[in-house]
Amino acid sequence: MAYNKIRFLTGDLPLLPKFPNRINHNGNLQKQQYFMLFHEHQLHHILATRTIHRLQKGHSFKLWYIMAKDTQDSTFLPIQETIVHNNKTARAIELVILALLTSLLVYRVFSFKNQDHYLPWLVAFLCELWFTFYWILSVSTKWNQNTTITYPERLLKRVNETEFPSVDIFVTTADPILEPSIITMNTVLSLLAVDYPAGKLALYLSDDGCSPLTYYSLVETTKFAKLWIPFCKKYNVQVRAPFRYFTPESIPSGDDSLDFQQEWKKMKNEYGDLYKKIDLAAQRPFTCEPNSDFGIIFCDVNRSDHPAIIKVISENKEDTPSDLPHVIYISREKSLKHPHYFKAGAMNVLARVSGVMTNAPLMLNVDCDMYANNPLVFLHAMCIYFGIKNEEDGGFIQFPQAFYDALKDDPFGNQLVNLAVSIFTQSFCLLQQSFICAKFLLIRFLKDVYKMFASYIANGLSSMQGTLYAGSNCFHQRKIIYGSSPGDISTAKMVNEDLRNTFGESIELREAAAHILSGSDAKIEKRNNPSSFIEKAIHVAGCTYEYGTSWGKKVGWLYGAATEDVLTGINIHGRGWKSVLTSPVPLAFLGCAPTTYPSSLKQQKRWANGLFEILFTSNNPLLLTIKGKLWFRQALGYLWVCMWALRSIPESCYAVLPAYCIITNSNFLPKINEPAFLIPMGIFVIYNLYVFWEFKSLGVSARMWWNLQTMGRVNTITAWLFSFISVMLKLIGLSQTVFELTQKEQSPNNGDDEGRFTYDKSPMIIPGVFILLINLTALVNAMLRLLKVDFSENWIGELGVGEIICSVWVTLCFGEFLKGLFRNGKYGIPFSTIWKSGALALFFVQICRIKSQS
Numbered sequence: 082m083a084y085n086k087i088r089f090l091t092g093d094l095p096l097l098p099k100f101p102n103r104i105n106h107n108g109n110l111q112k113q114q115y116f117m118l119f120h121e122h123q124l125h126h127i128l129a130t131r132t133i134h135r136l137q138k139g140h141s142f143k144l145w146y147i148m149a150k151d152t153q154d155s156t157f158l159p160i161q162e163t164i165v166h167n168n169k170t171a172r173a174i175e176l177v178i179l180a181l182l183t184s185l186l187v188y189r190v191f192s193f194k195n196q197d198h199y200l201p202w203l204v205a206f207l208c209e210l211w212f213t214f215y216w217i218l219s220v221s222t223k224w225n226q227n228t229t230i231t232y233p234e235r236l237l238k239r240v241n242e243t244e245f246p247s248v249d250i251f252v253t254t255a256d257p258i259l260e261p262s263i264i265t266m267n268t269v270l271s272l273l274a275v276d277y278p279a280g281k282l283a284l285y286l287s288d289d290g291c292s293p294l295t296y297y298s299l300v301e302t303t304k305f306a307k308l309w310i311p312f313c314k315k316y317n318v319q320v321r322a323p324f325r326y327f328t329p330e331s332i333p334s335g336d337d338s339l340d341f342q343q344e345w346k347k348m349k350n351e352y353g354d355l356y357k358k359i360d361l362a363a364q365r366p367f368t369c370e371p372n373s374d375f376g377i378i379f380c381d382v383n384r385s386d387h388p389a390i391i392k393v394i395s396e397n398k399e400d401t402p403s404d405l406p407h408v409i410y411i412s413r414e415k416s417l418k419h420p421h422y423f424k425a426g427a428m429n430v431l432a433r434v435s436g437v438m439t440n441a442p443l444m445l446n447v448d449c450d451m452y453a454n455n456p457l458v459f460l461h462a463m464c465i466y467f468g469i470k471n472e473e474d475g476g477f478i479q480f481p482q483a484f485y486d487a488l489k490d491d492p493f494g495n496q497l498v499n500l501a502v503s504i505f506t507q508s509f510c511l512l513q514q515s516f517i518c519a520k521f522l523l524i525r526f527l528k529d530v531y532k533m534f535a536s537y538i539a540n541g542l543s544s545m546q547g548t549l550y551a552g553s554n555c556f557h558q559r560k561i562i563y564g565s566s567p568g569d570i571s572t573a574k575m576v577n578e579d580l581r582n583t584f585g586e587s588i589e590l591r592e593a594a595a596h597i598l599s600g601s602d603a604k605i606e607k608r609n610n611p612s613s614f615i616e617k618a619i620h621v622a623g624c625t626y627e628y629g630t631s632w633g634k635k636v637g638w639l640y641g642a643a644t645e646d647v648l649t650g651i652n653i654h655g656r657g658w659k660s661v662l663t664s665p666v667p668l669a670f671l672g673c674a675p676t677t678y679p680s681s682l683k684q685q686k687r688w689a690n691g692l693f694e695i696l697f698t699s700n701n702p703l704l705l706t707i708k709g710k711l712w713f714r715q716a717l718g719y720l721w722v723c724m725w726a727l728r729s730i731p732e733s734c735y736a737v738l739p740a741y742c743i744i745t746n747s748n749f750l751p752k753i754n755e756p757a758f759l760i761p762m763g764i765f766v767i768y769n770l771y772v773f774w775e776f777k778s779l780g781v782s783a784r785m786w787w788n789l790q791t792m793g794r795v796n797t798i799t800a801w802l803f804s805f806i807s808v809m810l811k812l813i814g815l816s817q818t819v820f821e822l823t824q825k826e827q828s829p830n831n832g833d834d835e836g837r838f839t840y841d842k843s844p845m846i847i848p849g850v851f852i853l854l855i856n857l858t859a860l861v862n863a864m865l866r867l868l869k870v871d872f873s874e875n876w877i878g879e880l881g882v883g884e885i886i887c888s889v890w891v892t893l894c895f896g897e898f899l900k901g902l903f904r905n906g907k908y909g910i911p912f913s914t915i916w917k918s919g920a921l922a923l924f925f926v927q928i929c930r931i932k933s934q935s
């Protein structure tokens with residue numbers, strides 16, 4: 082379909098000595114290999130020397146493999162390309178660290194009986210066993226790295242706009258105060274104005290806050306969009322979220338045309354008006370106005386107990402096409418008697434309502450603060466959609482989560498740069514080539530024994546399935562969200578009874594789903610007048626609709642973990658799909674990261690909590706590898722993220738150990754005059770230098786590296802420890818997880834406060850303050866001991882240098898808390914928190930005393 086413009090040629094290709102090997106017995110060139118050989122510059126070189134195919138006449142060639150004659154004609158160039166990273170140095174260092182970790186374990190085992198202090202030695206051994214295991218997961222996840230690059234300009238030359246699939250866009254918001262309407266509206270505007278045929282787009286805004294303000298803002302924003310979209314398209318505006326476009330720096334220059342300058346001013350005023358309207362409405366209490374349509378809708382609604390409200394705010398009719406996509410407002414039914422499953426519940430309503438109204442084969446999902454920062458983002462996604470080679474490669478298309486106005490040097494460690502290293506930019510998405518041989522041998526070897534199992538291992542060894550689904554900035558195929566697996570025809574042939582059990586009572590939804598599952602795009606019905614389906618849509622947005630169906634269990638966004646995104650993503654991978662990550666320049670989407678320490682803590686807790694919950698569902702990565710089609714190394718990658726909460730236990734123990742040992746005058750590390758001291762020292766030095774180097778190569782400042790490294794320790798011992806505890810409480814039935822929203826701010830620049838730590842009374846920081854206090858006590862203890870030291874033989878060995886270094890390091894990591902102990906007001910740690918941690922620390926020191934006396 083996409084390549085019908087490519088010309089067929091035959092001729093000579095003398096400049097490519099490797100070329101003939103890559104032609105298979107049919108005379109066809111393997112398409113991956115084709116692209117490996119023909120990087121753009123090579124091609125240009127070849128074409129410049131006027132060489133063409135050597136392939137003899139009479140051979141049939143698949144469209145892909147044909148080169149065009151004209152250098153200017155880019156129809157033969159790939160629309161997406163995967164570049165494999167060279168990370169040999171990183172791999173070598175990672176293996177050195179692994180070797181050191183292993184030797185430390187071996188040393189512990191052999192020196193165990195010579196110890197006078199079994200307890201710290203045993204605890205250290207268990208922690209290090211965990212660190213080694215976790216390091217293996219991390220190395221495996223980062224081993225193969227690649228980047229996918231997309232070329233929208235080539236796509237436009239090759240695929241006609243009419244062939245583009247339609248896309249339903251879902252934006253979710255839940256509270257107009259924590260998520261100010263103006264931010265949500267900017268996200269809406271940026272999406273309405275993307276470079277994509279407007280007739281193929283429908284934007285659905287889900288409002289879990291059931292807020293008249295959000296509804297009113299959307300109506301006004303839609304009016305403004307009618308001016309904004311043509312303006313953006315006419316002048317090819319790059320940033321289509323007005324609050325980011327009309328900045329003081331963006332004033333038109335003298336070089337710009339007069340027309341543009343005038344329209345720019347007009348647009349700026351119009352946006353100013355919109356802003357004022359929304360701002361005023363936010364300050365005025367809402368009143369029921371019986372004579373206005375708007376007043377009646379929201380009269381007496383209670384946000385947690387109300388019927389579904391669905392309004393088509395604007396329609397893009399086929400007979401009067403415009404630049405403005407369909408705009409639809411949804412506030413799903415809520416009732417105190419029924420669970421609503423937070424964002425996952427909202428997404429499922431969006432999937433159903435859009436299924437009834439527009440039923441696009443693709444859906445894009447964004448959080449209310451994630452505006453589209455690159456107007457070509459849909460075309461970048463289409464490069465992948467049209468460029469994937471095998472059906473299963475297109476599980477979902479994820480763009481990274483990145484943030485605007487990020488605080489300098491990431492003081493709270495929440496901007497995901499560190500994750501970028503491992504989850505987003507590089508790994509989770511790998512190349513098969515180098516392992517094909519190993520895979521082949523392995524399959525042969527185990528063939529007769531465990532045929533199935535062998536192919537799992539082989540797949541696992543060869544590569545991974547791709548990036549995580551991160552909840553926002555992701556394109557999904559509707560059929561995959563509806564539960565289909567690659568190459569599986571059973572869903573395509575679902576009969577009415579199955580459809581009812583899966584998708585529920587609504588006949589329209591079942592019909593629409595059957596269309597989608599049967600696969601062929603051509604059959605997917607275009608619905609041009611969503612407003613005629615409002616009644617049907619209200620039906621599927623009801624809070625009892627899901628009872629007795631597969632929503633949240635097998636289809637849609639899955640319930641059971643606070644991170645519905647990763648849970649839904651692992652389920653998709655578990656069906657055998659792969660996913661793709663691509664990050665165009667400029668970045669596809671930008672949102673707000675929490676700007677205060679307490680809100681960052683809350684977010685960290687929810688994430689670690691949700692990720693850990695996944696291990697206790699039927700979507701546990703190891704279960705999915707055995708029972709489903711999750712590849713082994715992909716499962717290791719998932720384990721690596723899902724165990725954040727569990728990490729808090731060994732990390733806390735390891736942070737307690739130096740204090741314990743100094744106070745009780747015992748050791749958990751080899752003494753400085755033993756050669757074995759070099760092992761932990763080597764790990765410490767090499768690991769930290771390695772991470773520093775890794776961050777440097779990502780362009781991260783030294784200050785940011787330090788912040789990320791200390792916040793890594795702090796978050797683990799505070800927020801993640803609480804995630805661990807809360808999952809345990811949930812497992813024994815004592816608590817329920819809730820989704821606490823993150824506060825969003827339009828310009829997070831709040832003067833003096835920017836990036837400074839503030840504290841609330843959250844108990845989460847108690848363990849952190851406790852660790853700090855006991856390590857401070859230990860250091861004072863060590864100092865006193867140093868004063869009394871008798872410089873006789875082996876005094877340096879008795880000093881416990883390793884323990885002191887560790888204690889100093891832990892204290893440095895908790896440096897912000899140390900400052901917080903002495904500051905006042907919101908910058909200081911509340912007295913009640915200090916008091917509680919102090920009591921715990923005192924108790925601990927007392928135990929140490931008793932221990933050392935016994």
Ligand SMILES: O=c1ccn([C@@H]2O[C@H](COP(=O)(O)OP(=O)(O)O[C@H]3O[C@H](CO)[C@@H](O)[C@H](O)[C@H]3O)[C@@H](O)[C@H]2O)c(=O)[nH]1
Binds near residue numbers: 427553691820
């Ligand atoms: O009951 C709810 C709760 C949340 N949301 C929406 O969910 C989105 C994400 O909420 P936010 O507070 O911004 O959480 P983050 O931690 O920033 O979000 C990340 O992590 C979440 C899982 O914890 C994913 O759902 C998100 O997509 C992902 O961006 C927002 O648009 C909310 O409006 C709802 O629609 N209904």
Ligand SMILES: [Mn+2]
Binds near residue numbers: 448450672673823
């Ligand atoms: Mn968010």
